[in-house]
Amino acid sequence: MLLVTGDPGTGKTALLDRVAERLERRWAVHRVQAPLGRGGTAALFEAAVRSATGRLGEIDAVLDSLPNPSVLVLDDLEAWWTRGPGGWVVLERIVELVDRRGDQLLVLAALNRRTLDTVDRGVGLRDRAVEIVECGPVGVEAVERAVLLRHWSSGCTFRLDGRDERQVAALSRVRVFSAIYARSRGNMAAALHAWVASITNLDGQVLDVAVPAADRLSALAELPPSWDACLSQVVLHKQLDLARARTLRGFGAAEAEHLQVLARAGLVVGTPERGYRIDPFVRHEVVRHLAERGVLP
Numbered sequence: 001m002l003l004v005t006g007d008p009g010t011g012k013t014a015l016l017d018r019v020a021e022r023l024e025r026r027w028a029v030h031r032v033q034a035p036l037g038r039g040g041t042a043a044l045f046e047a048a049v050r051s052a053t054g055r056l057g058e059i060d061a062v063l064d065s066l067p068n069p070s071v072l073v074l075d076d077l078e079a080w081w082t083r084g085p086g087g088w089v090v091l092e093r094i095v096e097l098v099d100r101r102g103d104q105l106l107v108l109a110a111l112n113r114r115t116l117d118t119v120d121r122g123v124g125l126r127d128r129a130v131e132i133v134e135c136g137p138v139g140v141e142a143v144e145r146a147v148l149l150r151h152w153s154s155g156c157t158f159r160l161d162g163r164d165e166r167q168v169a170a171l172s173r174v175r176v177f178s179a180i181y182a183r184s185r186g187n188m189a190a191a192l193h194a195w196v197a198s199i200t201n202l203d204g205q206v207l208d209v210a211v212p213a214a215d216r217l218s219a220l221a222e223l224p225p226s227w228d229a230c231l232s233q234v235v236l237h238k239q240l241d242l243a244r245a246r247t248l249r250g251f252g253a254a255e256a257e258h259l260q261v262l263a264r265a266g267l268v269v270g271t272p273e274r275g276y277r278i279d280p281f282v283r284h285e286v287v288r289h290l291a292e293r294g295v296l297p
Contacts, residue, residue, distance in 0.1 A: 001098045001128050004110040006135030008235070008283050009189030012110040013075050015135060020073050020108060027106070028066060031073040036239045036275065040080030040090040063097070068104040072097075077111035078238050081119060084247040091123045098128045114287070115236050117297035137186025144177040146188060147195045151207075158207040179211045187284040197281065217282060220289040230258040232295045234268055234278055235287055241275035 002019065004012045020029050030052040035044050046059045049072070055062045074080075080090040098107055109125075113134065120126050138146075151158065158165045160172055180198070184190035194212050201208040223231075233248055233255075234240050242256050259276050262268045267286060270276040278286050290296040 001102070001107040001109060001125075001130065003116075003125060003129040003132045004108070004135065005113040005116050005132065007114070007187070007287055008112055008238075008278070009187045009280070010135035010137070011188050012135050015133065016073060016075055016108055016110045020071065023071050023106075023108075027069050027071050029071040029073060030066075031075075034074070034076035034079035036076065036079050040082070041086075042089050042093060045080060045090045045093060063101060063105065066105065069106060070104070071106045071108060074107060074109040076238055077109045078115040078236065081115065081237070082244060082247055083118075083233065083236065084249045084251075087247070088119075088122060091119060091125070095123050095125065095128060102128075112235065112238065114291070114296045115238075118236060138188060139186065140178060140181040143181045143184065143186065143188070143191045144173075147177070147180065147191060150192060151195070156205045156207050158209050160209055176209065176211050179214060182214045183212055185284060185288070189280060190284040193281045217285045217289070220285065223289075226255070227258055227262060228290060228293055228295045230255050230262060231267065231278070231286055232290050234259075234262075234276055235290065235296060239270070239275040239277040242272045244275070 004016050004019075006012050020031070023029055030049075032045075032048045032052045034040075035048070049059060050056060050062055052072070053062055053066060055065055057065075074094065077091075077094075080094075081087055094107065094109070097105070116125060126132060160168045160176060163172075176198070180191050180194045183194045195209075198209045198212040199207050200210050233245070233251065237244070240259065242259065245251055245256050245259060246253075248255075259268065260272065263270065263276060267279060267282060268276040269279045287296065
């Protein structure tokens with residue numbers, strides 16, 4: 001198993017996709033869709049494997065029929081786990097699969113490092129990995145390069161202080177991307193969101209941008225512990241609907257109500273039926289806040 005981990009927004013999915021694309025030139029690669037929001041059961045996992053491989057039948061027969069070697073891609077591995085009764089069964093099945101079929105089937109998996117730290121004592125994912133790749137914050141130059149590549153791919157240009165991007169002084173551009181880096185703390189997804197937040201106007205294909213404010217969401221320090229506990233469960237599971245939330249150990253009606261309050265506060269987005277997730281624009285700050293408070297590992 002190759003295990004890709006890191007905080008939310010650090011590029012785990014992008015790296016996993018890149019590795020899978022490279023392997024696809026020589027091996028059969030099958031991408032298994034995660035059940036975001038709902039939580040995982042053995043039946044759901046087996047159905048997802050059948051769908052990914054395009055095969056029917058008992059799961060052992062399906063796996064036996066795959067070419068040797070083959071690859072199973074399991075992004076958002078935390079979505080298969082629930083911190084409650086019966087919530088470990090899919091992770092245990094994946095560990096068993098690696099133990100029994102590791103010589104013919106490579107599992108590429110990605111999950112939040114906070115979740116990995118939480119579940120690893122129970123299932124030993126790290127022990128099964130031939131390699132663990134940890135994605136983390138990047139430097140200001142990498143942030144600028146990634147943002148501009150994404151921007152140019154859109155076919156748009158930008159203006160800063162009324163000047164076309166080709167006429168923007170180097171110092172002014174440094175000012176913009178230093179502010180984006182400071183706001184994102186080097187988290188790549190947060191940097192891209194900060195760039196979007198810096199757009200003040202759209203004039204055809206031209207974006208007017210401003211230097212983003214270095215808002216560190218100091219109000220998070222005022223959140224009550226019960227809200228922190230609720231947010232931590234959303235981070236660990238990536239996405240939670242109310243039905244899944246009620247199965248969590250220690251998560252009752254009051255905590256389910258907190259999810260809806262957090263949605264009204266703008267810290268989580270989603271619906272009770274489809275599930276809630278941390279708002280991507282503040283996610284890196286929420287994770288940092290919860291880790292500093294000791295609510296997340």
